[in-house]
Amino acid sequence: MSVREKSVKAVKPPAAPTTEAADAKASLLLRKAADSYAFPALDSVAVQFARSLRDLIRALGVPSVQVERASAETMSFADWTAASAPAIFWRYYAPPLKGPILLGAPRPLLxxxxDIFYGGKGSLASEREELTDAEDRFAARLGRDMGLQxxxxxxxxxxxxxxxxxxxxxxxxxxxxxxxDELFVxxxxxxxAPLEGRTIACAYPLAALRGIAGAEPVAEIPGNADPVWASALHKTLREVRxxxxxxxxxxEISLVKLLALEVGDIIPIGMPRHVPITVAGRSFALGSIGEANGNAAIMIEQIEKGPNHD
Incomplete structure (x- = not known):
């Protein structure tokens, strides 16, 4: 074999472009099978959130608490809420996710x-369904803090x-x-002590996770590739009044009675059990008339469903 032949054999063809750079990007969704999904990036999210929860609860007055991650699972919304009861739920609007983030915790934990926040030792009085005004305010504050975490x-x-x-x-x-709806919980x-065994759950609708991972088609809009821009747009839209x-x-009265009305006359009306509520001229809900904090109010009893059950 000649020197020329040896040199030719020593030369390797150029390596084909690899996809390592693309694979290195954190993906929120990994398709494993036709109907099965895994969310590897959420593992690191959960690790960080566990640390944040630990620090938050310690700051509330439980300095020795630890937070342990349990295994995640996929289950329906109905099954999750049934297994959590009695519970307090927090719902977050979180663009560019195509659905809400939900947190849930046992009502006794709240x-x-x-009790701890106001100087107690975390003891529980008799179980009750209704929260006091102070407990409602605390739940809202805790929810806002967990949203930041x-x-x-x-x-x-x-x-x-x-x-x-x-x-x-x-x-x-x-x-x-x-x-x-299926949730990733x-x-x-x-x-x-005194919170041993209490659980806080974080649930993501699968449809929301698939949407941001590109497993389902997403309409092309200007700036769709920029999550910061999209988040700012969604936040602005939510402020529209x-x-x-x-x-x-x-x-209803006849024309004759209408023409005969004078100052001081009374038009009788019948108050219905439910009254319609419209938003921007479109039917939104049904409610009942009552009172809240000394003011006349309407309590929403049923949200109307749109043509696509939205």
Whole structure:
């Protein structure tokens, strides 16, 4: 074999371009099978969120508490809320996710944290369904703080600004999620007295995670590739003010009686059990008339469904 032939054999063809750079990018979704999904990036989010929860609860007055991550699972919204009851739920609007982020905790845990925050030892009085005004305020404050911790936990994956828009003990009021919607649920178990064994859960609708991971087609809009721009746009849109109206009564009288009306005359009306509520001229809900904090008010009893059950 000649020297020329040896040199030719020593030369290797150029390596084909690799996809390592693309694979190195954190992906929020990994398709394993036709109907099975895993979310590897959420593992690191959960690690950071567990640390944040530990620091938050310690700051509330439980300096020895530890937070242990439990295994995540996929389950329906109805199953999750049923297994969590009685619980307090927090719902966050968090663009560019295509759905809300939900947090849930046992109601006794909230009552213990309130007791500790105000100087107690976390003891529980008799169980009750209704929260006091102070407990409601504490639940809202705790929800806002946990929203900040969620944003920090997602920081190096996606720019999220979770905005707390609902705090409730009634799962039916989490109207953005349907009973059969599948959730990816991560659980965080508190260790140490007096909160030993209490659990805080973080649930993501699968549809929301698939949407940002590109497993489902997303409409192309200007700036769609920039999550910061999209987040700012969604936040601005949520500040748009819409007129909300409710018609309490629609009495009808004849033209003869109308022309005969004088100052001091009374038009009788019948108050219906339920009154319609419209937003920007569109039917939104049905409610009942009552009183709240000394003011006339309407309690929403049913949210109307759109043509696509939205």
């Amino acid at each position: 009552l213990q944290l309130v 969620l944003a920090a936990a997602w920081g190096d994956k996606l720019t999220l600004e979770p905005e707390l828009d609902c705090v409730t003990g009634d799962p039916a009021k989490l109207a953005a999620v349907r009973a059969d 991560q659980r965080f178990i508190l260790r140490g 819409l007129p909300v109206r409710s018609v309490l009564a629609r009495p």
